[in-house]
Amino acid sequence: MRIGVDALAIQSPFSRGRGIGRYARSLLAAMLEADTSNEYVIYTYEDLPRDGLPSSPRSRIREVARRPDREEHTLQHAVERALLEDADRLDWFLLLSPFETWQFYGLPHRPVGRTRAAAVIYDVIPFLFQETYLTSEEVGRWFYGHLRRLSRYDRLLAISEATRLDTIRLLGLPPGRVHAIGTASDPPADPDGDPNRDAATLDRLGIDRPFLFCLGSGDPRKNLRGLIDAFALLPDHHRSTIQLVVTCSLIEKEIRALTDHARSAGVADRLVLTNGVDQDTLETLYRSCAAFVFPSLYEGFGLPILEAMQFGAPVVAANNSSQPEVVGDAGLLAHAAEPSDLAAKIARLLDDPALRRRLAARGRDRSSQFHWADVADRALRALGATGRPRLPRPAAPPPRLAMFSPLPPRRSGIARYAERIATALRDDALIDLYHAPDYRPALADSPGRLACFDASLFERRAGLLGYASVIYQFGNSSYHAYLYDIFLKHPGVVVLHDPAMPGFHASYGLIAGRMNAHLVEELSYSGEARDPEVAAMVAGWEPGTWDLQEEMVRRGVTMNRRILERATAVIVHSEDGRDRIAAAYPWLLGKVHVAPIGCDPDPIDPDRRREARRALGVDDHAVVFGSVGILHPTKLNRETIRAFASSLADFPDAMLVFLGRDLGGGEAAREADRLGVSGRVRFLGHLPDEDYERSIAAFDVGLCLRRPPTNGESSAALLDLLRRGLPTIVCDVGTFSAVPDDAVFKVCWPGEEAGVAQLGAALRAAALDLPRRLRVGRAALAHAEAHHSWTPLIDLYRSLCLPGLGPAGSPEASKPMKGVA
Template identity: 35%
Template structure:
């Protein structure tokens, strides 16, 4: 299986409307259709944005949209303008770096000869030869015939430059055998590296019946009033138009009088004049030569079908597609006997010598006068055309690529003349860190491969070898001289010795040796010690998203959060390569960040210098251990995660405790807390203090003596955080029979070298292991010998250093075409650009845009532009708050939720980090440091999704171009649509609002999907799209979901007005009808108020409670409400109350009144149902959809009609017959958010737990 990246610029550049453009698209489609197990990725040039959507449409359903990748270079770059030279050259580097970042097995360039007059960029081997390249070869005509094609020096320079690139291609796919031969002959390509994949005519070129009307219309339009001889295929020197006209003039006059010669193609005025002058000079009469000019594709097919003879007199072709198209249409075709044309025609008696006018004329005359011959040619044409098809070409292209790829041998890497210079960044002795000792051991071996400078953030280095052999530099020096190093190597661990490395790695990327997978300890330390305030919260967000960050502030014990989250994402992302010491770290990476995260990581085992001269007797004597004693040792600092208590209790439960010869020694410092105390007490209780020891801190000498003296080593772990255990290796190195449990990286120790218990073992298993090994000295010996063999083979420092060198070299080799290599190459481009030029800014942006970071989870950008600015507490804002909170705290697997916002002042979106931190209650007591959680410009990539959740019509309309940019680059853009009311019922809205809404809808209609908040709105949207939406080949999918209603989960607002108790008491005391929603005309507050005035006039006791902010076009209503005689008695308008207050009012009311004439959903209905509040609603589709049979409906716009309905409802209620709302189906916000994700196609199905409550 191969990954083939097809550069589609042939179908994007100025040739896209010509043969090369069509060929590029058709062959790519054919290759994609016949890809088999191969993966196809299309590479598109973002400098040609208008061409992207048509290509996406062409491949819709054939390739995932994510496989269409866009890169962008600073522009313009066209070759004609010498001012573009720097941009073009850096563009070539960027283009190749982009292709390399896709990790292709082969790049297929659809057309290399692009970019003369447009912004296409093609190159081979300018930056790197890391990937092989195949090129579609159309012809080498300018190379073979420099005159007149290369007479222009600018064009000659461009062409020669492209030929230089072409020579660096590995494989050429020629469109004909003739072109293939030209490559072998003129470029000196090996015969095996040039393959003819041929070409084909599009299937719509076929024989067809042209109706008499259509024929008459076409003939009239182009002045064709007789049978005609046709030519098409452009006008240039090699097309031999002059020869054709001269030959036509040689025909007998009668034959000419009965026919016309039609040249069917666009023609520039000077060429037209030349040809018409020539025709007149040759004696052609008016009307005998017809120059049609440009014809449409439909007309071209018709003209093929109408011509009597097709003549193709070109001297030189790469293929000769017009001849094949004419044959496909069933026409008699005659053509030149040169270059590729004979293989297209397939019949020698249809050929002529194009340089001999008489030969052309004779063949024309023969066909026109001999009906049988012409008929034979027509039959032959149909038959011959069948030999050419896109499917066949696609299969041949795939087969050629596969065959060539299999046969290709990877290039051998040259051995560098000198050792590369390496900056080694690690704590070193005398720092008391395991990693510093490790480095001291590794450096002498690594120095065989590199000239090493050590970079430290410590006052002095103690190791004599390092002092003698390495330059010792500080961090500042590295920052100033990073360019001097060929390689950079960082050692990261979870301790404060590494705190300076995080920023440094961001600035100067290098390879990371990750000794501990979890870096949460050091990161939290940076925050707690205020070395970097807010660093931990930010790292939690960067590594694990907002949910993890929220846990850091919500959890009572922050230690649990340190323990749970690794917080190492940014180190992994900034690293050029990562090496770890055990497979376990790779597993953890996959578990936390996805399956491909660790695919390129190296696993280099921990090192151990092979232990020699082990003197057991001497060690025992020194330690005062009896020679016949059976000594079980556990090495390392005591602690709960080392399970020392488990070993102690198992040892005490075993026969070893009863055997006076058996000794248990904990070699290390006891835990200083309660755990250590418990261990000490347990030993005391056992009464075996003489045989159970804790040595306390042991220096290397004592430590080694115990290793020499022991019979068994027991090293247990639980809750490993990805660190590797050096003590297990120590035990194995000294040939101890070692008992371990399969926790964390210890699971990766080879089974044959240790006694491996399950991760969650029970005491019996440990007792059995101890007793068996006590009983069986032979087993102990064999286990020890195998362990030593493993250490010798796999952990030898020399072998490990060799593995480091191999990995470092491979990584830097791979990165030669990555961002670091690209940066270096770009700064060397001539002519040099001044450092302060804006070109560098543009290049930096283009690099960041085109080349993905190491690994990046897919992002769901949630637009909260309005909420960021202000919480207007409208219904839509409540939806936004609720959905956003659910998405943030329960993100779909594999997705990162990122709230974003835009303004009208800028193009593009920013991350809403500061807002979201506040929204989730993640702000520290002190103000946020200025550098923390910056609202950066969003970084997006193909496969991400943008969800327009908030409603900010004018911002959305302003960002129209940005959405196009997102879509062009493979980001799916979808919008939540709450309603179309301003478009459907404009009388209820101000003119400005309607205009904004139209602008917004037009933008939404260009998106990939629309998710409506009800089926009713979805139906209206579909109808609007049919009537007003743009005609699109990829129309937006229209789906719907329902809203949730649990106010508690909607990030509710709090607070009660001063008179709340009084008002609530009045509401409870009398039947109260509650209206919830902004005061605006469509909500029919005026009708409701008038209806209640009628009821009050009749003496009916009822309250009208209106909750909602003042909207628009309601001045008279507001005035009426404020000055109403019943205001504060039976009429209440509560403006801008909190969610908490609204909850209480729902609970106190008797009925929810919804007379609104149009709604997107009707959230109050659901909220009322939650409180068991009956519903009286207008009979409109959306209320029927939401409430079904669980509401009482009314119709009519007159106050009396509503008053009557209220009376009917009161009567029904009195009889207990009013419909109850409790059974109304409803969702929680969690369920609603999940429905939204399903509608967005982010989740494949609704989980069973999201079934609706209620009905």
């Protein structure tokens, strides 16, 4: 077999000194060394250096030169002519870098003759982060043109399994045409170095104490600002004794921006920016650091992780894209877009010298498993695994869905819900998730399965790609306001998490700069402006004066008619939600569909509870009441503390824990202080997933309360308690009333004094009556298992958004995800 290899990646000034050039050179050298049966023709380009080109007795060079007399003005034309003439009788033509930009080089079209075409795929970053890389229409057209040509190649060789999955999803290719061949790094010649020389190097760089090291770049994807934020969240004793060292080539503007960001975070005196360094200095930093931290939001492979492990640096990397493949069990993984989680993992490493030693040893061992000979072998197998196939027809692309929703790390139950729904649908369709422009999502799943885009790109992408359906997740927080203009112009399937929408419209109007006018318009359109008092209240409302959402709900105002009318279909998660719509707009009921939110049963066993209590410093015999979700006056947090203080004053082992962000201005904490129970009431705030899971496992009784009347919302927080088999106290109102009486403790709320009294009685009964508590917990778990499977909801999404497919029973529908009920 004769293999032609395009060497532009090794020659081009844009690539030869970068990671792509080094990879291309190492891969070709390994193939030439390992392959003793095939011949190689290395295609080089005029006027470019040939030094560093690997060679062997079975290889020869053919120079590709443009012929202006034949109107060959680009290198693409020249190489396509060479392939068409086929003077070398090639069996395969291997492109080492398909997205080169040297002198308008374009990806060659697949040859029409006998020669098959293959290309190495490093990543598909421009297509996953279009808001950063494809802001120009001309650049976007260039990249998408290359992508179409690439989809016709016979083999694509991905440098990681994550990149392989990205490529399959993006191009809609059969899995057999895309192979993961991996990557490697040559072992360092001097892994231990010279201590005196290393000390001198660190002194020259201004590093005078233990340090965290990051090798990055100015690309926002490398998340250097997030790293600085995480460093600022470390405990004081770490921040005062360590430095944060960042190595990358930065222009003056980027240096100033990072320095200013560190100053605003209060850690500028601990930040060391080395700018670019030579290889010897880089090796010193790797082997001298207390830990190597790599907070990238996406990598095609993540070579610096592998290099750090070779030098014995304990690693904290991100749990996205290819990074878990590289790290394995030899490092800690964090949500890179969540500074608090990144800080928690760093602190864990710094606090545990034994863990650092174990991970350093594991890292050296794991890095020794990455060999160029293995990469070359996988590449050769991919090219020679089958005989000459008939050129396959391009596979019909799967349908494509668009979804607008807040996404993790937004602190929103709907964000986790949307990720779960998209994950369940990913085997049936390509899912494009559109988010607000002020943050970058961090999904638990590989971006290759779920692509995230700035919402500003929707119009252009919709015109280029077309969508089978567009899904809009509507909720009452400001996180949803960005989607309204697009929804009005491009209606789609609406998921109405809160049937009453005044809070949503207040947020939208505030962002649009016409808050009161917009609220009056929506009030009038919904036919709810007939009450002049309500109209006057809305017209004169000012944020911070009183709670618009709570007051409008109390008066029965929903402001949802325009949303319901524009929607092609509406999903609600309770019969209560459908009944509210039917009462207000009976002619719209035909487009409303009901399916309960799903959950993953996860009962808490005694060992897990004991471990969780130890972590919280709680005795085994204590009774812990736990409230999950944001703190807000509508959640009756202050009233809960009153009931707790009065009903369990003689029960000192009772404890009350609040788990969630405080949006109530601290009123609950002040109430605990006023009543003298602050020592028995804890406020844990918003926690990373791992800490949240551990904390909730310490509960004996859950609390999920709402002040009547409610928005008609379904509570993911309630399901989070029921699915764990926790007996839970709820208000007998709205969707909470639908839970069977034997599966919860129900409290009526006729008014504050009577409500506090009933709540106190329920708290006391739950604390003192252990047999009843256990019965209610078992019934709660049974209810969650019987009535809150994900399957009916996912099937409803399929029937509305992908009507040609029908229910699929995808195993993803039942795959548990952290942070989702």
